[in-house]
Amino acid sequence: MQQITLRVNGRQHAVKVDPETPLLFVLNDDLGLRGPRFGCGMAQCGACTVILRGQVVRSCVMPVRAVGDDEVTTLEGLGTPEKPHPIQQAFIEEGAAQCGYCLSGVILTAKAVLDGKPDASDEEIRIALGGVLCRCFAHTRMLRAIRKYASGNRQHANPA
Amino acid sequence: MQTRRDFLRSGGALIVSFSAASAQGPFDTHDSHIDPKKLDSWLAVGADGTITAHTGKCDFGQGIFTAQTQLVAEELCVPLSRVKLIQCDTAVTPDQGTTSGSQSTPANFNSQGLALAAATAREALLGLAAQKLGGSVDQLTAADGVIADAAGRRVTYAELVGGRHFNLPLDASAKRRSREQWTVLGKPVPSLDRVALMTGRFEFVQSVRVPRMLHGRVVRPPGMGATVASVDKGSVRDIPGVRVVVRKDFVGVVAETQYQAGLAARQLAVRWSPGPELPAQRSFFEHLQRQPSRDTLSVDSGDVERALGAAAGVLRAQYRYPYQMHGSVGTSCAVADVRAGRATVWSATQSVYPTRSIVAKLLGLPLQNVRVIYVRGSGCYGLNGADAVSFDAAVLSQAVGRPVRLQFSRQDEMMWENLGAACVVEHRAAVGADGQITVWDRADWVASLGNRPGYDRPGNVISGMLAGYEPEPLKPGPAKAPAGKLQNQSNAVPCYFAGCIDGNCGGGGMIRSERVLTHTVRSPFFTGPLRSPLRIQNAFANECFMDELCAQAKADPVAFRLQHLHDPRIIGVVQAAAKAAAWETRAAAPAVRKTGVVRGRGIACVDYEGGNGYAALVAEVTVNLETGVVRPVRFVAAVDCGPISNPDGLRNQTEGGILQGMSRALVEEVTWDNRRITSADWETYNSLHLDYEMPTIETVLVTPEGVPANGAGETAITVTPAAIGNAIFDATGVRLRELPFTPERVMAAIRENRA
Numbered sequence: 077m078q079q080i081t082l083r084v085n086g087r088q089h090a091v092k093v094d095p096e097t098p099l100l101f102v103l104n105d106d107l108g109l110r111g112p113r114f115g116c117g118m119a120q121c122g123a124c125t126v127i128l129r130g131q132v133v134r135s136c137v138m139p140v141r142a143v144g145d146d147e148v149t150t151l152e153g154l155g156t157p158e159k160p161h162p163i164q165q166a167f168i169e170e171g172a173a174q175c176g177y178c179l180s181g182v183i184l185t186a187k188a189v190l191d192g193k194p195d196a197s198d199e200e201i202r203i204a205l206g207g208v209l210c211r212c213f214a215h216t217r218m219l220r221a222i223r224k225y226a227s228g229n230r231q232h233a234n235p236a
Numbered sequence: 237m238q239t240r241r242d243f244l245r246s247g248g249a250l251i252v253s254f255s256a257a258s259a260q261g262p263f264d265t266h267d268s269h270i271d272p273k274k275l276d277s278w279l280a281v282g283a284d285g286t287i288t289a290h291t292g293k294c295d296f297g298q299g300i301f302t303a304q305t306q307l308v309a310e311e312l313c314v315p316l317s318r319v320k321l322i323q324c325d326t327a328v329t330p331d332q333g334t335t336s337g338s339q340s341t342p343a344n345f346n347s348q349g350l351a352l353a354a355a356t357a358r359e360a361l362l363g364l365a366a367q368k369l370g371g372s373v374d375q376l377t378a379a380d381g382v383i384a385d386a387a388g389r390r391v392t393y394a395e396l397v398g399g400r401h402f403n404l405p406l407d408a409s410a411k412r413r414s415r416e417q418w419t420v421l422g423k424p425v426p427s428l429d430r431v432a433l434m435t436g437r438f439e440f441v442q443s444v445r446v447p448r449m450l451h452g453r454v455v456r457p458p459g460m461g462a463t464v465a466s467v468d469k470g471s472v473r474d475i476p477g478v479r480v481v482v483r484k485d486f487v488g489v490v491a492e493t494q495y496q497a498g499l500a501a502r503q504l505a506v507r508w509s510p511g512p513e514l515p516a517q518r519s520f521f522e523h524l525q526r527q528p529s530r531d532t533l534s535v536d537s538g539d540v541e542r543a544l545g546a547a548a549g550v551l552r553a554q555y556r557y558p559y560q561m562h563g564s565v566g567t568s569c570a571v572a573d574v575r576a577g578r579a580t581v582w583s584a585t586q587s588v589y590p591t592r593s594i595v596a597k598l599l600g601l602p603l604q605n606v607r608v609i610y611v612r613g614s615g616c617y618g619l620n621g622a623d624a625v626s627f628d629a630a631v632l633s634q635a636v637g638r639p640v641r642l643q644f645s646r647q648d649e650m651m652w653e654n655l656g657a658a659c660v661v662e663h664r665a666a667v668g669a670d671g672q673i674t675v676w677d678r679a680d681w682v683a684s685l686g687n688r689p690g691y692d693r694p695g696n697v698i699s700g701m702l703a704g705y706e707p708e709p710l711k712p713g714p715a716k717a718p719a720g721k722l723q724n725q726s727n728a729v730p731c732y733f734a735g736c737i738d739g740n741c742g743g744g745g746m747i748r749s750e751r752v753l754t755h756t757v758r759s760p761f762f763t764g765p766l767r768s769p770l771r772i773q774n775a776f777a778n779e780c781f782m783d784e785l786c787a788q789a790k791a792d793p794v795a796f797r798l799q800h801l802h803d804p805r806i807i808g809v810v811q812a813a814a815k816a817a818a819w820e821t822r823a824a825a826p827a828v829r830k831t832g833v834v835r836g837r838g839i840a841c842v843d844y845e846g847g848n849g850y851a852a853l854v855a856e857v858t859v860n861l862e863t864g865v866v867r868p869v870r871f872v873a874a875v876d877c878g879p880i881s882n883p884d885g886l887r888n889q890t891e892g893g894i895l896q897g898m899s900r901a902l903v904e905e906v907t908w909d910n911r912r913i914t915s916a917d918w919e920t921y922n923s924l925h926l927d928y929e930m931p932t933i934e935t936v937l938v939t940p941e942g943v944p945a946n947g948a949g950e951t952a953i954t955v956t957p958a959a960i961g962n963a964i965f966d967a968t969g970v971r972l973r974e975l976p977f978t979p980e981r982v983m984a985a986i987r988e989n990r991a
């Protein structure tokens with residue numbers, strides 16, 4: 077057991093855990109976050125995705141000791157129910173999910189790609205989503221939502 | 237029978253009605269204290285006018301939460317925001333069995349269950365208002381939770397019954413609001429869970445945390461049939477606080493954290509005695525056909541042998557469908573709190589009441605001391621690991637006397653789930669000189685072991701079997717002559733059959749020399765309902781073979797289908813899909829070229845479960861003749877499920893279903909070696925990921941008048957593999973009779989065709 081400090085979604089947290097614990101378990105069990113979720117524990121599905129240093133990371137295979145001082149962003153760190161992030165807003169408008177279990181991988185991966193390259197082509201976005209699995213096959217709507225966000229349709233970012 | 241006047245005299249603040257006498261549940265033989273015949277079991281009006289509704293049909297991503305909320309809002313004439321829907325909790329909701337098999341819409345959206353309760357409540361409220369305001373019910377209008385008369389006098393629902401019981405039975409004669417009156421139901425209402433989902437706030441069962449909770453893991457056998465020889469509990473002594481739980485062949489560990497539980501599960505030394513060797517995958521379908529079987533005849537006109545003997549040419553074909561997985565993205569999870577002779581289980585099961593019975597049985601507790609609360613999990617598509625993990629969590633919690641959260645590892649999930657069944661279908665049929673099919677004989681062999689546990693079969697899933705319970709036995713035996721009404725729940729009977737039993741013809745088609753014989757065979761792996769169970773397998777075999785007959789007759793696949801059908805609803809979807817796809821009337825025209833990429837189109841249709849929804853699908857695919865890669869480029873679906881509760885939800889279900897069906901048609905197949913399933917993660921079990929270039933999908937909704945509401949979540953997926961197979965034939969002239977259509981299989985078939 078070891079005291080570890082983490083910056084998650086703009087807040088500092090101190091947790092006492094085994095430093096080998098996967099980041100995912102710390103986010104779920106110690107910080108009570110619901111966005112990243114366990115799917116495979118083997119970096120094969122994307123359900124546990126978070127953003128770290130501008131990159132998507134599979135938190136199920138990253139030991140918490142490797143996080144360091146950098147900010148971790150989870151799906152709930154993007155926006156709130158009252159004020160969703162524009163990409164979340166696009167997903168809300170398109171109804172781009174069925175069960176929604178896979179959404180951290182889908183939304184955060186798309187966001188990271190588009191943050192890095194705002195004019196990424198459909199093809200580039202698709203390829204970036206290669207490690208993300210959605211077994212409800214809500215693909216069509218998800219890609220439509222991502223396209224909507226990408227095409228700069230951000231006027232709904234700040235309702236009211 | 238209670239009158240409205242009695243109701244006025246009664247009072248009381250209790251919202252939830254617990255009747256002292258236990259009532260018989262409507263779906264099986266067990267106790268439920270919530271009487272589905274009483275209005276108060278379904279609906280309550282709060283002091284603030286909020287409508288609380290209780291349903292036994294739960295949402296796992298298919299949208300039934302939103303649709304049921306719409307239903308209640310519609311019948312009670314209140315806005316959606318005024319309705320609070322509580323789903324599947326054995327302490328408060330009526331027993332509606334299992335949410336499955338596309339049965340929620342028929343159960344709750346016609347004239348029973350929740351719909352009837354809501355209609356009864358509206359009429360009761362109107363009756364009360366009439367008494368209060370004076371005058372007659374037909375002069376009253378209800379809107380927004382307020383009832384007003386012609387003179388403009390008003391009374392609110394809350395004033396009439398807020399916080400009190402209705403004390404009324406469900407009124408079978410209560411009238412639903414008509415489709416023309418609908419303002420909320422039948423509209424594309426955005427699903428109510430969206431904002432929470434997209435912003436990461438949604439509570440999945442995987443997110444449930446309760447105070448003093450520990451974390452569990454199971455240690456499954458290395459292969460099917462293996463049994464525990466010994467467990468060395470000392471092997472995990474160095475991990476602090478770990479408890480090892482062994483119950484016959486069930487082995488699990490419990491620890492303070494998920495990480496420790498995972499370490500302990502890997503480190504625990506268990507010696508297993510291996511089970512029998514598995515049949516070789518290579519020759520599995522032959523193996524299946526040689527096993528003792530339980531036989532059923534769905535239909536038998538008695539003259540097929542004679543008719544086949546007399547036919548000029550008999551077409552024969554064998555179709556093969558592999559085991560496939562639910563493969564939920566999130567592994568199954570449950571939280572159980574078993575202490576002081578009581579148990580509470582938070583579970584993503586589709587069957588809270590049956591799960592309650594099984595948990596009670598496994599733990600040796602009286603039924604009334606067990607509560608199962610549904611919390612949505614990852615999309616399940618049928619019986620995934622949700623039931624098994626609930627049982628395991630309960631056993632672990634009882635053993636350690638503290639709440640335990642258990643989530644399966646990816647391998648626990650994939651090696652031990654109840655798979656979608658493998659099956660073989662054999663057809664023999666003949667086409668007459670006039671181009672009509674004269675006779676069609678069909679037999680299938682279906683692998684089966686276990687199923688949903690129901691109320692008393694823990695052994696139908698792995699957890700129960702490991703704890704010492706047997707799966708439902710399969711008693712081999714010959715078929716009895718078909719009797720009564722045509723049963724076609726599994727769509728074994730092609731929709732072109734007349735389906736005549738003792739002169740009563742329940743099928744949708746014209747073929748009168750007909751036989752359908754099913755052999756159910758013991759499976760080496762657990763099987764269970766996977767979205768469109770056996771229907772997708774049967775539709776693949778039937779609709780592709782129909783295409784073979786069509787090709788033999790050199791006919792157009794749409795025209796050929798129509799000339800063998802008389803059911804207007806199947807005809808309706810076939811015509812609608814063909815029209816929307818701009819289907820060109822012609823016989824199959826495979827390319828003559830030998831290289832490059834060729835393109836084709838195919839159609840398939842189904843009367844789902846013999847009349848619970850209808851779908852036709854046109855697929856357009858390209859096939860690369862050098863690599864064997866099949867790419868669907870366009871789907872056009874026509875779906876008829878009667879009156880539609882939520883068109884947006886229906887489109888979402890249809891699109892998702894088609895793409896899931898496409899993944900199953902192109903890549904999904906369970907593999908095994910001589911001991912165990914080897915497709916136990918996402919590298920070894922294929923599924924189309926998000927980078928797959930998706931085809932376009934158009935959905936036409938067909939809504940005939942005067943028909944009841946049917947299920948809709950499984951119709952389009954049912955015909956997807958067949959439509960793709962038929963399009964491959966149109967493109968290449970090659971008939972693929974085994975799923976999935978992998979490039980290797982496609983190339984092998986192309987080579988064979990050339991030889």
Ligand code: FES
Pocket residue numbers: 113114115116117118119120121122123124125134135136137
């Ligand atoms: S759970 Fe981390 S990638 Fe699947």
Ligand code: FES
Pocket residue numbers: 173174175176177178179209210211212213214297565614615
């Ligand atoms: S929406 Fe269910 S897995 Fe993606």
